[in-house]
Amino acid sequence: MKYAVETISLTKVFSDWWGRRKVNAVDNLNLKIRTNEVFGLLGPNGSGKTTAIKMMLGLLYPTKGHSIVLGGDSTDPKINEHIGFLPEESYLYQYLNARETLDFYAKLFKLPSKIRKDRIEALLDMVGLKAVANRPVGMFSKGMARRIGLAQALINDPDLLILDEPTTGLDPIGTRQIKDLIIQLAKRGKTIILCSHLLADVEDVCDRISILYGGKIQAMGKVEELLKHTDKKQITTSNSISDEALAKIRNIIEAEGADCDIVSPMDKLESFFIRTVADAQKQSKFTSGAVSTTNIGNFLTSGDTSKGILDKLVSESVGEETIGKKIETRKAEPIEIVEPDKDLLSALTQTSEPVKPTAVIKTDTVEPTEVPGAVDDDILDELVGKKRPVETEIPKKTDVSEDQADG
Amino acid sequence: MGRIWAVAVNTIRQILRLKIATAFIVILFVLLPVMGFGMTGDGTLKGRLQSFVSYGLSLTSLLLCLLTIIASIYTLTSDIKNKQIYTVITKPIKRSQLIAGKLVGVVLLSSVILVFFSCLIYSIAVYMPKFLNSSEQEIVKAKDEFYTARASVKPRQQDVTKEVEREYEKLAKSGMLEEVFKNDSKQQIIAQLRRQKKLEKRSASVGSQILWEFYNVKPTVGSEDIFIKFKYDVSVTPADNQIFGGWMIGDNRKPVKEIDTEVYNLRQKNSIGTAHEIKIPADAVAEDGYLAVAFFNLPLNNTVVMFSPKDGMEILYKADSFFANFIRVALLIEVRIIFLAVTGLLASTFLSMPVAILVCIVVFFTGSISQFIIESFGYLGESVIGFYQYILKPLIQFMPQFDKMEPASFIVPAKILSWFELAKVASVMVCIKSLVLLSIALLVFGSREIARIIV
Numbered sequence: 079m080k081y082a083v084e085t086i087s088l089t090k091v092f093s094d095w096w097g098r099r100k101v102n103a104v105d106n107l108n109l110k111i112r113t114n115e116v117f118g119l120l121g122p123n124g125s126g127k128t129t130a131i132k133m134m135l136g137l138l139y140p141t142k143g144h145s146i147v148l149g150g151d152s153t154d155p156k157i158n159e160h161i162g163f164l165p166e167e168s169y170l171y172q173y174l175n176a177r178e179t180l181d182f183y184a185k186l187f188k189l190p191s192k193i194r195k196d197r198i199e200a201l202l203d204m205v206g207l208k209a210v211a212n213r214p215v216g217m218f219s220k221g222m223a224r225r226i227g228l229a230q231a232l233i234n235d236p237d238l239l240i241l242d243e244p245t246t247g248l249d250p251i252g253t254r255q256i257k258d259l260i261i262q263l264a265k266r267g268k269t270i271i272l273c274s275h276l277l278a279d280v281e282d283v284c285d286r287i288s289i290l291y292g293g294k295i296q297a298m299g300k301v302e303e304l305l306k307h308t309d310k311k312q313i314t315t316s317n318s319i320s321d322e323a324l325a326k327i328r329n330i331i332e333a334e335g336a337d338c339d340i341v342s343p344m345d346k347l348e349s350f351f352i353r354t355v356a357d358a359q360k361q362s363k364f365t366s367g368a369v370s371t372t373n374i375g376n377f378l379t380s381g382d383t384s385k386g387i388l389d390k391l392v393s394e395s396v397g398e399e400t401i402g403k404k405i406e407t408r409k410a411e412p413i414e415i416v417e418p419d420k421d422l423l424s425a426l427t428q429t430s431e432p433v434k435p436t437a438v439i440k441t442d443t444v445e446p447t448e449v450p451g452a453v454d455d456d457i458l459d460e461l462v463g464k465k466r467p468v469e470t471e472i473p474k475k476t477d478v479s480e481d482q483a484d485g
Numbered sequence: 486m487g488r489i490w491a492v493a494v495n496t497i498r499q500i501l502r503l504k505i506a507t508a509f510i511v512i513l514f515v516l517l518p519v520m521g522f523g524m525t526g527d528g529t530l531k532g533r534l535q536s537f538v539s540y541g542l543s544l545t546s547l548l549l550c551l552l553t554i555i556a557s558i559y560t561l562t563s564d565i566k567n568k569q570i571y572t573v574i575t576k577p578i579k580r581s582q583l584i585a586g587k588l589v590g591v592v593l594l595s596s597v598i599l600v601f602f603s604c605l606i607y608s609i610a611v612y613m614p615k616f617l618n619s620s621e622q623e624i625v626k627a628k629d630e631f632y633t634a635r636a637s638v639k640p641r642q643q644d645v646t647k648e649v650e651r652e653y654e655k656l657a658k659s660g661m662l663e664e665v666f667k668n669d670s671k672q673q674i675i676a677q678l679r680r681q682k683k684l685e686k687r688s689a690s691v692g693s694q695i696l697w698e699f700y701n702v703k704p705t706v707g708s709e710d711i712f713i714k715f716k717y718d719v720s721v722t723p724a725d726n727q728i729f730g731g732w733m734i735g736d737n738r739k740p741v742k743e744i745d746t747e748v749y750n751l752r753q754k755n756s757i758g759t760a761h762e763i764k765i766p767a768d769a770v771a772e773d774g775y776l777a778v779a780f781f782n783l784p785l786n787n788t789v790v791m792f793s794p795k796d797g798m799e800i801l802y803k804a805d806s807f808f809a810n811f812i813r814v815a816l817l818i819e820v821r822i823i824f825l826a827v828t829g830l831l832a833s834t835f836l837s838m839p840v841a842i843l844v845c846i847v848v849f850f851t852g853s854i855s856q857f858i859i860e861s862f863g864y865l866g867e868s869v870i871g872f873y874q875y876i877l878k879p880l881i882q883f884m885p886q887f888d889k890m891e892p893a894s895f896i897v898p899a900k901i902l903s904w905f906e907l908a909k910v911a912s913v914m915v916c917i918k919s920l921v922l923l924s925i926a927l928l929v930f931g932s933r934e935i936a937r938i939i940v
Contacts (some may be wrong), residue, residue: 135575137936155577163575169568171495173502185491186576230572 082238082269083111083134087143090129090293103129105293106143111271111286113237116264118284118301119273126293127273128166131242134271135163148238159187162236166243166273168227172216176207176226179215183230201229204259220247228256239263242273257283281305314343488578492586497594499563500556506594509548513602517541521609522616530623534610534631539893541606546818546892549595549602553822554845557591557829562838570935580931584830588923591826596819603815607808629710630762634810634901635801637714640697640778645682652678687798688791689782696737697798699776704767704802711770712801713763713778714898717755720789727754728790731781732763736771746771752783760796767802776800804901813902814892820907820914824885825849827919831926835933852885883918 088107094100104126111117119127132138134145136153150157170179177198184194202208205225210218215226224247231239241260245253260270260283274280280287281301288298297304313327324340331338500506520540526532561584564570573583611632614624653675656662666674689695704711719728735748747768755761770776778798782790792798828848832841851858862873862881890910895902 132936137571137574138934152575155579158575158577161575163572165568165571167568169571171499171569173498174495182491182495183572183576186488186573186578188487188577227572234576 080112081110081146082113082115083109083117083145083147083271085109085130085134085143085145088130088133088140088145089142090126090133090138091141102293104133104140107290107293107295109288109295111269113269114264114267115286116260116270116272116284118280118287119271119290120275120277120280120287121290122275125290127275127290128242129293130290131240131271131273135161135240159234160237162231162234162239164227164231164239164241164244166246168215168223170215170223170227170230173214175212175214176202176218176229177211179226180229180233184233187234189234197233197235201232204232205229206255221249221252224248225252228259236268238269238271240271240273243275244272245274245276245279253279488582489586489589492573492578492583493590493593496560496587496590499560500591500594503556503559505555506552509552510598513545513548514605516544517602517605518609520544521613529626530614530617530619531627531631533617534613534627535897537613538606538610539897541609542814542818542892542896545599545602545606546821549599549818550821550825550849551846552598553591553595553825554829554849555842556594557587557826558833558838558841558845560587560591561830561833562836562841565935566838568936574935581927584834584923584927584930588826588830591829592823595822595826599815599818599822603811603818607811629764630712631899632807633803633899634805634807635712635899636703636804636901636903638699638702638800638802640699640798643686645679645686648682649675649678652682683794684791687794688789689780690789691782691787692784694779694781695792697778699774699778699800701774702770702776702800702802703774704770705804708767708803710764710802711767711776713765714760714796714799714801715755715763715780716760716793716797717757718791718793719757719786720791721787722757723786723788727756728786728788729754729783730786730790731783733777733779733781734763734765735769735777736775737777737779738771738775744771762801801900804903807899810899810901811896813904813907814895816907817890817892817895817902817910820911821885821887824914824919824922827922827926831922831929834926834930848884849887852887855881855884855886855888858884883921885914885918 085107088104088109089102090104091099092101092103107126107130109130119130121127129138133140134147134152136151145152148157148160152158152161171182174182180198180201181194184198189197199208202211205228207222207225207229210222215223218226224244228241228244231241239260241256244256244260248256257279260272264270264283264285270283272280272284284301286298286300287304289296328338328340521537524533524536524540526534526536564573570583574580613619614627619627653662653671656665662674666677669677687695702711713732713734717728730753732751732753733748734751736744736746737748738744747766749765749769751763751765753763778800780790780792825845825848829841829845832844836844859881862877890902890906894900
């Protein structure tokens with residue numbers, strides 16, 4: 079199965095009481111979402127994102143066209159066994175507590191008792207609600223409700239996860255956790271449709287995006303391709319350098335006829351916030367809300383714990399036949415610690431003392447948009463005095479700045 | 486079944502959170518014991534029991550029916566309005582399973598409440614004589630006429646057609662027809678003569694008698710007594726409002742000396758306009774189930790005595806226990822609950838909650854006065870025959886007819902509700918009407934869009 083979701087001329091016309099055509103909520107939408115892809119559906123309010131998703135899920139019937147989900151019709155319960163859906167708000171039964179909520183949804187999947195219990199506990203742990211698992215969902219904050227909503231979407235270990243505005247109402251940590259979770263799930267071979275108007279969220283995690291306006295696709299493609307500035311380059315240093323060095327660099331660049339902006343990179347507020355809360359947690363300060371705020375990141379990004387919980391979720395299949403062919407698991411990008419070249423830095427700064435080496439994390443998964451292109455070879459040759467061949471000294475993908483490394 | 490059960494359990498939880506459910510339960514829990522010990526009826530033990538059970542069962546039935554309507558509508562409309570249905574219907578559950586789960590949940594909860602309050606009513610009714618320290622005589626009367634389930638046999642309707650024809654011919658020959666009936670058509674005259682003859686058959690003029698014949702009177706083995714239940718009215722009301730009557734009960738087909746069974750002669754005074762019972766030994770009934778009852782209007786009454794056409798005369802005899810009858814009556818309420826739960830779910834598949842509740846309550850109250858409605862529309866229908874015959878009449882017939890089988894109408898007079906009658910009602914209300922409504926509900930819900938378009 080090449081496509082997890084395919085829509086063919088999907089159209090939804092909103093008519094008034096008299097049956098007169100009023101608004102084309104979705105207009106001839108042709109989407110092809112590949113398996114094992116994180117696909118972002120973007121657009122301003124009322125652009126037709128949610129309507130399109132509702133049609134894919136059979137909650138609305140198309141006026142014209144049709145959608146194929148996991149090779150079939152999503153109104154077929156057999157197809158639904160492989161879909162996880164988080165609506166734009168966590169529409170949950172207020173009187174059920176978190177554990178009962180997950181138990182109810184798990185029973186709809188006919189999960190055997192033991193697997194059901196294991197998954198519920200694993201999910202409660204994952205979304206950080208284990209401590210409040212017996213509290214009615216109606217007493218949850220919006221963010222906590224969102225977390226339990228996400229947990230119910232994952233209860234069946236879905237092959238296709240449809241998330242409509244998943245980070246709405248979440249604190250920055252929760253937002254980050256969901257983004258990390260999406261990345262982890264994608265690595266495990268899941269297809270994810272992310273519907274949002276929070277561009278940063280989509281940018282961080284999506285392989286491809288589609289921007290809707292007026293129910294029509296305005297742009298579609300890979301995030302890097304759509305966002306890349308091919309005419310600009312960025313150099314990031316791992317340590318502070320002297321003003322003289324900066325002036326030299328500026329001169330060299332201006333000699334090439336290019337403009338040059340030199341600024342100190344700022345820490346992202348998200349990273350700062352997460353660090354602050356993590357410090358508070360280390361001091362065991364009391365909170366009545368979601369507790370394990372960094373758990374998603376911890377057990378989904380690395381370490382045995384995360385592997386254990388995700389494996390529990392993924393490996394304990396219910397034994398029902400899977401739809402379509404088995405999806406290959408995408409291998410995680412290795413995190414590589416690269417020692418910066420001392421000579422190179424010395425050459426760049428021309429200081430008498432060598433710069434203290436700092437580790438630079440080489441990655442391109444978390445912040446795909448900040449992938450700079452390779453620096454112009456000629457300029458670099460000039461900068462390093464042709465001491466070393468640039469191709470071998472400069473990391474080709476990206477040297478993320480400090481804020482990225484912190485994140 | 487697992488999915489249906491999961492939805493059913495969730496539905497029960499959902500309904501229990503409804504304040505109206507709690508309110509109804511509390512009302513019944515408080516009112517029933519109060520009614521049990523507060524109602525006096527006609528002052529006798531039997532009267533108290535009848536009043537309590539009548540009001541208790543009626544109140545329980547009414548509140549449970551209303552609760553069923555509200556709960557069945559709320560459970561689906563609330564899911565749709567609050568959009569919880571988005572997260573449910575996108576799971577591997579068919580829409581029909583969702584509806585079935587909701588139905589099971591509503592019916593199960595109502596049934597549990599019904600069982601609980603039926604037990605409460607039964608217990609109060611059974612233990613009331615002990616609490617009230619009733620006399621032995623009152624207890625015996627209550628046992629005979631309340632703590633039992635009696636079958637009823639009504640006399641055969643006498644065919645008056647030939648008599649009416651003869652009377653008509655006689656009047657025609659004598660030339661009295663035009664004088665008496667003026668411009669009436671033959672059909673109208675025949676109808677009037679028929680009514681007149683029928684009244685004659687159930688009336689006893691001064692010094693005359695009426696004879697009723699009963700067939701298939703089959704008291705259960707071991708039954709000691711049978712009961713002649715009667716109610717009469719008079720043309721001129723006597724000063725003491727009572728009639729002195731003579732009764733002869735037994736097999737009248739042969740001379741008294743030749744028959745094996747007993748013949749009983751009684752003379753007693755009874756008030757007019759109310760039902761009375763005469764208790765006689767069951768050995769008056771012939772082996773083949775035949776029994777004749779004769780009433781003599783004694784000359785001192787000086788008025789014509791007329792027996793009511795509906796409940797003027799019947800034989801009652803013990804056919805089952807009070808407990809078994811009570812269970813069947815509770816099941817009769819259960820049949821209503823199932824029908825109303827299905828109706829509520831059907832309404833909630835395409836109507837908003839207030840409108841759906843209104844529609845269902847109209848259906849419920851229409852069902853409670855169905856005989857009146859059928860008769861009223863019957864008269865109306867004469868002027869719009871086509872519309873009435875093909876649209877209105879089938880629709881009215883499809884409506885429930887709760888008043889035809891009132892639970893209290895069986896328990897209060899200790900009248901048996903047979904399994905056959907119950908099965909007949911259940912098959913019509915549940916197996917036919919409810920199934921049709923459920924099919925329509927599945928069709929509507931299966932084809933409707935769950936979400937609303939938001940643009």
